Amino acid sequence: MAHPDNRFHKIPMPDADVWYAPAFFTPEQSELYYNQLLEQVNWQQEHIKLFGKAVVLPRLTAWYGDKSYTYSGLKNQPQPWLPLLLNLKTQVELATNHTYNSVLLNLYQDGQSGMGWHSDDEPELGAEPTIASVSFGAPRRFGFRHKQNRAIKNLYLTVAPGSVVLMQGPTQHNWQHAIPKTAKPTGKRINLTFRSISG
Ligand SMILES: O=C(O)CCC(=O)C(=O)O
Numbered sequence: 001m002a003h004p005d006n007r008f009h010k011i012p013m014p015d016a017d018v019w020y021a022p023a024f025f026t027p028e029q030s031e032l033y034y035n036q037l038l039e040q041v042n043w044q045q046e047h048i049k050l051f052g053k054a055v056v057l058p059r060l061t062a063w064y065g066d067k068s069y070t071y072s073g074l075k076n077q078p079q080p081w082l083p084l085l086l087n088l089k090t091q092v093e094l095a096t097n098h099t100y101n102s103v104l105l106n107l108y109q110d111g112q113s114g115m116g117w118h119s120d121d122e123p124e125l126g127a128e129p130t131i132a133s134v135s136f137g138a139p140r141r142f143g144f145r146h147k148q149n150r151a152i153k154n155l156y157l158t159v160a161p162g163s164v165v166l167m168q169g170p171t172q173h174n175w176q177h178a179i180p181k182t183a184k185p186t187g188k189r190i191n192l193t194f195r196s197i198s199g
């Protein structure tokens, strides 16, 4: 099956609708955006409450957008869009034929910085969320694991700088994803997930 934007190819996964564009941006654009994001984004070290204890997230984060969002039971105000983020948002919107009103940014400092298994299935994302995940900086492994059927093998993509992973349809309902920690020497990586939040 083909995507209207020929940079994307479909990842063969049952009960999911996932597309990957390994070279959505050129290497030159990717390096420029990486440096600009590192510099311009108001990166925060967040803590979450896990079993009543304050835990430092193993990455820096930032939220930009139009709508407040609930995260770990807290209502958070996003920061107003930066021109750079609006520029990236527009390029991703045109290619994915979908509009987004917020972006979560993650800065992974090294291989010990990761993200555990989860689905992006908060009610304010709707029943079938469309999420466009853009990567810059060091390549990392991006894992998928089926939620119901243990006979289906986990699937791993190495997400390249300048790449986009598009997750839509039933993907969040049926699969989890993660950025596993790694002992390999690993440089900094920036990821942006463009989302559409209601309410
Ligand atoms: O860093 C990534 O590629 C994944 C980020 C992610 O899953 C999220 O922000 O929900």
Ligand SMILES: [Mn+2]
Pocket: 118, 119, 120, 177
């Ligand atoms: Mn996610």
